Amino acid sequence: AQLEAELENALLDDELVVYYQPVVSLATGTASGVEALVRWQHPRDGLLTPAQFLPLAEGGDLIERIDAWVMRRAARDVRSWQQSLPAGRGLHLNVNFSPARLQRPDLVAEVLDELAAAGLDPHDLVLEVTETAVLEVGRAGPHLAQLRARGIRVALDDFGTGYSSLARLVQVPVDILKLDRCFVHDGHETGPSVAIAQAVAGLGRALGLDTVAEGIETAEQAEQMRVLGYAGAQGYHFSRPVPAAELTRWLTGER
Numbered sequence: 001a002q003l004e005a006e007l008e009n010a011l012l013d014d015e016l017v018v019y020y021q022p023v024v025s026l027a028t029g030t031a032s033g034v035e036a037l038v039r040w041q042h043p044r045d046g047l048l049t050p051a052q053f054l055p056l057a058e059g060g061d062l063i064e065r066i067d068a069w070v071m072r073r074a075a076r077d078v079r080s081w082q083q084s085l086p087a088g089r090g091l092h093l094n095v096n097f098s099p100a101r102l103q104r105p106d107l108v109a110e111v112l113d114e115l116a117a118a119g120l121d122p123h124d125l126v127l128e129v130t131e132t133a134v135l136e137v138g139r140a141g142p143h144l145a146q147l148r149a150r151g152i153r154v155a156l157d158d159f160g161t162g163y164s165s166l167a168r169l170v171q172v173p174v175d176i177l178k179l180d181r182c183f184v185h186d187g188h189e190t191g192p193s194v195a196i197a198q199a200v201a202g203l204g205r206a207l208g209l210d211t212v213a214e215g216i217e218t219a220e221q222a223e224q225m226r227v228l229g230y231a232g233a234q235g236y237h238f239s240r241p242v243p244a245a246e247l248t249r250w251l252t253g254e255r
């Protein structure tokens with residue numbers, strides 16, 4: 001309860017920070033986008049990861065406020081990176097939305113307002129959602145459909161780790177499958193994780209969905225995913241999640 005109260009204050013005191021991890025195009029080797037990942041710079045306990053504090057925010061409305069804050073902050077940062085990149089080089093923003101935020105009655109208007117305030121085009125936004133969140137009954141499905149009609153894309157995060165049947169998942173309005181990092185393996189390996197990585201690539205092709213592989217830690221893994229047909233990849237091989245100033249340097253050094 002004490003940490004929960006501190007978290008409430010952290011949001012007001014600007015102790016939350018957004019880290020960014022590039023999403024790299026395997027065809028070109030350059031960043032096509034960035035994923036925003038929240039951190040809490042705790043005055044006593046140091047830098048906390050989402051797993052250490054987001055559970056405290058769930059249940060009340062704090063998680064929805066954190067999601068909204070992260071998106072506003074990140075949209076401004078991405079807009080400024082877009083303006084500093086060479087003409088023709090796009091950069092999209094991936095943000096994680098909690099099941100609670102997806103259910104908010106005014107979600108669609110709020111997201112469009114947040115984009116407009118930052119000057120970011122709806123086509124440059126990707127919402128990362130989990131399969132449990134989108135399969136929940138309620139407003140999530142209709143909200144995602146309305147956002148997609150405006151050009152916003154939806155990615156199914158941690159794909160392959162949920163419990164939903166493929167039959168239900170293909171009914172969900174999504175654009176991108178993000179293969180969970182537990183299916184990434186060493187280049188020379190064979191076995192179940194390779195078969196699953198291959199099957200998800202095939203599913204993406206068959207359904208016309210983009211595929212992104214998470215947790216890529218070596219050049220061999222990146223190459224194997226490219227050969228399997230993955231369009232994008234994320235992982236320590238390219239960059240860890242880093243603060244905005246470091247991502248600016250990474251983007252500058254990259255080109």
Ligand code: G
Nearest residue numbers: 036037038049050051067070096097098241
């Ligand atoms: O940063 P890290 O790799 O530890 O993130 C772990 C998980 O925390 C991510 O997979 C993501 O699902 C979740 N997460 C990170 N940032 C946010 C956020 O701003 N909002 C929500 N709802 N979840 C986030």
Ligand code: G
Nearest residue numbers: 157158181214215216217234235236237241
């Ligand atoms: O929940 P979500 O998949 O959105 O969050 C991604 C999480 O995976 C973040 O916490 C991030 O720090 C972590 N991550 C990102 N790249 C790698 C990687 O290459 N290896 C490992 N082990 N973790 C990673």
Ligand code: NA
Nearest residue numbers: 035096128157
């Ligand atoms: Na994510």
Ligand code: MN
Nearest residue numbers: 157158178214
């Ligand atoms: Mn993920």
